[in-house]
Amino acid sequence: MGNLVKAEFRKTLTTKSWWGLMIPAVLFAFLFALGWGAVTNDVNDFFGSSEAEEFAAATGVQLVELPVGLLALAHGANIGMMFPVIFGVFALAGEYSKKTITTTFLTAPNRGSALTAKMLTYMVWGAIYGLVIVGASSLGTVLTVDSRGLPTASQWLGVLGAGVLATILATLFGIGVGAVWNSVVGATITLTIWMLVVENVLVFVAFGWWGVTWLGGVLPNGTLNGVVGAIGAEAFGAAGLSVPGALDDDLQWLLQYAAGAPGAFSWWAAALIFLAWTMLFFVGGWAANQRRDIT
Template sequence: MMGNLVKAESRKIITTKSWWILLIPSVAFALAFALFWGAITNDLNDYLGSSDARELAGLLGISLGELPVGLLALAHGVNIGTIFPIIFGVFALAGEYSKKTITTTFLTAPNRGSALTAKMLTYIGFGAIYGLVIVGAASLGTVLTVDERGLPTAGQWLGVLGAGILATVLATLFGIGVGAVWNSVVGSVITLTIWMLIVENVLVFVSFGWLDITWLGGVLPNGTLNGIVGAIGAEAFGAAGLSVPGELDEDLQWLLQYTAGAPGAFAWWVSAAIFLAWTMVFFLAGWAANQRRDIT
């Protein structure tokens, strides 16, 4: 029975335009941001090869001019792309309520729990597809702009691929949860976009600049989602997930994390665990709301 429900959900997605319409800008933004940051990071590697940065490089334990700065381009490309799997996830339930198709979905399943489980499994699969495509686009932008000496190793690239897929899968589930709680596509998309691209970034900058709080980005939803991939680059700088040399103050650590697209991040797996917690809060709240919500 579950297999048939998953097939039905897959067909429902494929026969609509939203999944590929959202895939197009996710590829475009991932590629554009990777191209932009790739061009910038080449200059960063040149700076790290200068005499002025020799002491800093020694503290970080890196070889001058050989830092895999391509990780920064990859991280920024993937991170901007993950906003679209979130929006895609919003359509899972909120979209069906707006189109009045949720009644058929619930009535053709043994119970609402089965219908929601089938949605979750189906959207996990599509979230993974988004991850593959977004990482591919960001990788292309990185290869086109980053000098060979700054490209990540094969192991680091595989790490970004795995982390990118994990991020987009969780982002999709997060979107499902928010849409299920809000029960409105427009309201969910506008709220999420404003929060994740504007409000949270302002909070992180204000907390760092005025309150001297460097960890806030490592616990808020957008910061933790970005940290899943961004912290891999930060770790290459020795600024996340590792013991930062005592000579480096928290401000410098935060700035290095910000350059990697993950201000406040602790480690990639910690970011994944915290964002998973955020995802479960909204997903379970949406699940509970839809067990009681009237569909007539």
């Protein structure tokens, strides 16, 4: 297994996909955190006004201690997580496209060993993506958010851990979708349209027309965003077990949206639900590739 993992790392490093996708991931994470950082300063000004007293009474949150910088940090990290998903698509679907999958399967004891080596290798890559993306988002946050709104050290470490967990799962999710679809182009286009357009429209329509606030907390993109975003929502008293009963459902959803996690129940619930989506596609892709012909 060790040799198979080494071979996978060498294979990945000889391609341009790992850095070709990491560059936009860093740029988007930094720029989104930079933009949202400027907005959060205005939010903090609001929280310093008398109009915020009602909000404080409803949520039970100490506004003077509210780390609004978590909004910028979460949005930056979440937008960057689309790229490790696409990177994961290349793991197996890319080999079918380049006709190198035959060599991969024939040089391994069996297909299960080859796929396990890919899984282990891309988990490491996912962790690397997580560290880089959270780092870029943190830089954008620090450059624009006032010191009074910056997260505490423990909150930042929580975002870092959640971000690494999310990108590992995102990469495995991409592997699974690519394995099922067996096409880099098809899987990438489908994932991009679904995660950036279709799912967001569904969540907005469900909330606006039917008052359904939980849909984003069970769909793939919403749960992926919720792993990090729910940490910010929890700081607002809008997610997690500490949600006060007095908090209005619509207000709770809007605060979750501001944190980049509309419908999220908590960060750990989001992680478990997205893990279920990941396993659904990963196991499906695994099964499909046990029977798929190679040439």
